[in-house]
Amino acid sequence: MTALLQVEDITAGYGSTTVLRGVSLEAAVGEVVCVLGRNGAGKTTLLRALMGMLSKRGTVQLDGVDISRWKGHTIHRAGMVWVPQEDTVFPGLTVLEHLDIALGGRGVDAGVEVASDLFPPLADRLDQEAQTLSGGERKMLGLAQALIVSPRVVLMDEPTEGVAPVVVQQLIPAIRLLAETAAVVLIEQNLDTALAVGSRAFVLEQGSIVETGEVRGLYESGVLERRLAL
Amino acid sequence: MGALGFLPTDAFNVVVLGAVFVLISLGLYFTFGLLDVVNLVHGELILVGAYTALQVADWTGNVLLGMAAAVFTAGLLGLVMERGILRFLYERPLDSLLATFGMAIIIRQVVQLMYSANPRTVPDPIGGSFSFLGFNIPWWRLMIVIITALLVVGILVLMERTRFGLRARATVRNPHLAETQGVNIGWYRAAMFTIGAGLAGIAGAVLAPINTLNPQFGLLFLVNSFLVVILGGKRSLRGIVVAGLVLGGSLAILQFIISTVFAQIVVLVFAIAAVRLRPVLARHVGQWRQQRATASAAADVAHSP
Numbered sequence: 212m213t214a215l216l217q218v219e220d221i222t223a224g225y226g227s228t229t230v231l232r233g234v235s236l237e238a239a240v241g242e243v244v245c246v247l248g249r250n251g252a253g254k255t256t257l258l259r260a261l262m263g264m265l266s267k268r269g270t271v272q273l274d275g276v277d278i279s280r281w282k283g284h285t286i287h288r289a290g291m292v293w294v295p296q297e298d299t300v301f302p303g304l305t306v307l308e309h310l311d312i313a314l315g316g317r318g319v320d321a322g323v324e325v326a327s328d329l330f331p332p333l334a335d336r337l338d339q340e341a342q343t344l345s346g347g348e349r350k351m352l353g354l355a356q357a358l359i360v361s362p363r364v365v366l367m368d369e370p371t372e373g374v375a376p377v378v379v380q381q382l383i384p385a386i387r388l389l390a391e392t393a394a395v396v397l398i399e400q401n402l403d404t405a406l407a408v409g410s411r412a413f414v415l416e417q418g419s420i421v422e423t424g425e426v427r428g429l430y431e432s433g434v435l436e437r438r439l440a441l
Numbered sequence: 442m443g444a445l446g447f448l449p450t451d452a453f454n455v456v457v458l459g460a461v462f463v464l465i466s467l468g469l470y471f472t473f474g475l476l477d478v479v480n481l482v483h484g485e486l487i488l489v490g491a492y493t494a495l496q497v498a499d500w501t502g503n504v505l506l507g508m509a510a511a512v513f514t515a516g517l518l519g520l521v522m523e524r525g526i527l528r529f530l531y532e533r534p535l536d537s538l539l540a541t542f543g544m545a546i547i548i549r550q551v552v553q554l555m556y557s558a559n560p561r562t563v564p565d566p567i568g569g570s571f572s573f574l575g576f577n578i579p580w581w582r583l584m585i586v587i588i589t590a591l592l593v594v595g596i597l598v599l600m601e602r603t604r605f606g607l608r609a610r611a612t613v614r615n616p617h618l619a620e621t622q623g624v625n626i627g628w629y630r631a632a633m634f635t636i637g638a639g640l641a642g643i644a645g646a647v648l649a650p651i652n653t654l655n656p657q658f659g660l661l662f663l664v665n666s667f668l669v670v671i672l673g674g675k676r677s678l679r680g681i682v683v684a685g686l687v688l689g690g691s692l693a694i695l696q697f698i699i700s701t702v703f704a705q706i707v708v709l710v711f712a713i714a715a716v717r718l719r720p721v722l723a724r725h726v727g728q729w730r731q732q733r734a735t736a737s738a739a740a741d742v743a744h745s746p
Contacts, residue, residue: 262621282627283620293621301614303676304607312622316604331741343730345738356622373684 212237215274215394216261216291216364223267228406230256232418233269238364238394243386245405245426246398248415250438254398255296257415258366261396262286262293273364278344288315290363294353294370296398300341306352312357322359329385330355347378354385365389367397371404383407402439406430414438449574455693457582460589462689463682465662466669467592471637472519473667474675475613476630478527479538483666484659485548486638490515490645490670491654492552495563504566504650512639518548519638523631524605531630532618545659553656563649576590588647592640593682600678609633613676665689668712674719688712 214237238244248254260267261281271279278286280359287293288378292313293400301309307323314322327334330351336344341352349372357365370386371379379401384409389395399405405412405426412429414422422434465487472480478722490511522544530537552648556681567584570577600606611619612629620626647661665688687710695704 264617264621282625283617283624286626287621287623292693295618298618300613301611301618303614304611308607308611311607312619312624315623316607336737339737343733343737345734345740348737 216396217270217272218261218271219272220309221257221260221267221269221271223256223265223269223288225256225265230418231267234415234418234420236396236413236420236423240363240392240394241390242410243390243395243397243408245409245412246415247400247402247405247435249437252415253418254415255368256418258293258295258368261366262291266439287360288358290402292357292362292365293299294357294365294367296368296372297351299349300344301402302340302342304341305338306341306344309352309356309379310359313360325359326355329358330381331386347374350374350378350382351385354382354389355411358385358389362389362393365393365395367395369398369400370433371399372384373400379404402430402435448576450576450578451693451697453573453578453582453618453660455690459686459689460586461648462665462669463593463685464589464647465641465664466646466673466681466685467589467596468637468639468641469666469670470596470675470678470681471640473635474670474681475609476633476637477531477534477675478541478634479534479540481538481663482522482545482548482632483541483637483641484661485545485552485665486515486519486641486659487645487648487662488650488656489518489548490642490650490651491563491649491658491738492556492645493642493655494649495556498563499501503642504564504701507563508566508643508646511640511642515645516635519630519641520635522638523634528627530631549656549659558656560656563654564645566651585647585651588643592643593678596640596678605629605632606651623650654676668709670714672712672719707719 216238219235221234409426412426493514494507494509498504498509517657567580570579608624612626616626669685692708
């Protein structure tokens with residue numbers, strides 16, 4: 212498998228505080244690469260840096276093209292999308308408008324159909340303001356916004372965090388569906404989800420990658436238990 | 442003679458002053474209301490609009506052409522200010538306040554250097570008046586109301602019915618999310634500031650024929666436009682229209698009863714009291730929304746297989 216996303220030696224942080232120190236990883240189409248780590252390890256910072264939201268050193272390549280200095284909107288248009296953990300909606304905008312924005316105003320009807328088929332609760336709430344959705348529905352909306360643009364790379368930040376188990380069962384097939392045609396980088400605290408969908412894992416500790424390998428292998432060898440203090 | 446000596450022309454003036462308050466606030470709705478820039482140069486953008494109309498009318502003898510030029514000049518100036526300075530200051534409100542304050546002083550001084558501090562007048566583009574219930578009402582004052590109404594409708598359509606408006610609202614509501622959803626927030630911010638500056642220019646040009654111009658002209662409108670936008674709700678154009686009509690209309694009525702200065706003080710006190718009461722209303726709305734979200738959460742389980 213050729214890696215669609217190549218991240219090499221990324222160092223980034225906030226102001227004078229360095230959070231990521233020389234992080235490298237890669238992800239290919241068809242795989243879900245999990246980034247695991249304790250709170251404060253730098254997982255979300257990594258995704259923010261990849262999406263052009265933080266200044267950084269190092270290189271990010273998308274299909275061989277250096278996108279390290281690109282802004283967020285051009286990265287999105289190039290096919291790399293971000294499903295954030297928090298602050299996921301535009302207050303005052305409806306579900307339909309969220310889907311419209313993700314699509315750049317093109318093919319909205321078809322996109323809405325795809326989103327509605329995958330997440331029926333959203334179909335009933337297209338004209339509802341997204342900020343009034345439940346936590347689970349917001350996660351569905353975030354995933355739907357990613358799915359409908361047929362992305363090449365998806366960066367997901369804890370898509371199942373804080374939602375009911377029944378909703379997690381609806382989200383997992385969507386993550387698998389995304390991975391069929393895209394490279395997925397998944398940040399996840401919920402090990403069950405990581406084991407259910409993940410192929411490889413990178414364990415982040417204090418801003419550095421300290422373990423790499425198959426998710427199940429790392430789990431069965433006790434590495435994850437030790438590193439994540441499970 | 443109407444009741445208490447209140448003539449139809451006075452009633453019309455209530456409407457006109459209400460419209461003027463709305464008109465001077467439309468630009469600030471974009472620059473301060475949507476973009477959160479404490480835009481102290483708003484008054485000077487109105488000033489630039491007025492003097493552009495004056496200058497072009499002097500050159501061509503066509504005041505309406507001057508008004509079109511006013512939109513362009515103020516909008517272009519706004520674009521230059523936004524791209525040159527303000528785009529670096531969106532996360533730094535105090536710095537943007539100082540920057541707009543400085544730009545306001547520069548523009549005022551440049552206008553004074555170019556045109557002196559002597560009062561100037563812009564001719565009425567239409568002239569004349571029409572008869573309403575036996576009273577003469579100037580055509581241009583009616584045009585101010587009509588132009589304001591058209592601008593409000595135009596802005597509502599732009600912001601609520603177009604692709605531009607949707608992305609502009611997304612940029613305002615959650616810029617970081619918008620950027621990662623493919624919206625070029627830098628472009629939308631620049632466009633919104635330019636539109637806001639252009640609207641200030643229109644206001645200056647439209648109001649110039651019913652005022653005497655001098656380099657302090659813009660300052661007349663600065664405080665009232667901020668009052669209207671804050672009272673109406675920064676991001677609500679409908680609220681701003683209501684606030685403008687209420688504040689401007691109240692001022693016109695009070696001026697009929699008491700002195701102009703005292704009327705302005707009463708309106709100011711009313712506006713401050715109303716702003717103080719807004720959080721109470723907002724809290725009730727918030728509680729209502731919370732109840733809706735809770736009901737929606739309960740629906741999670743109902744919708745799951």
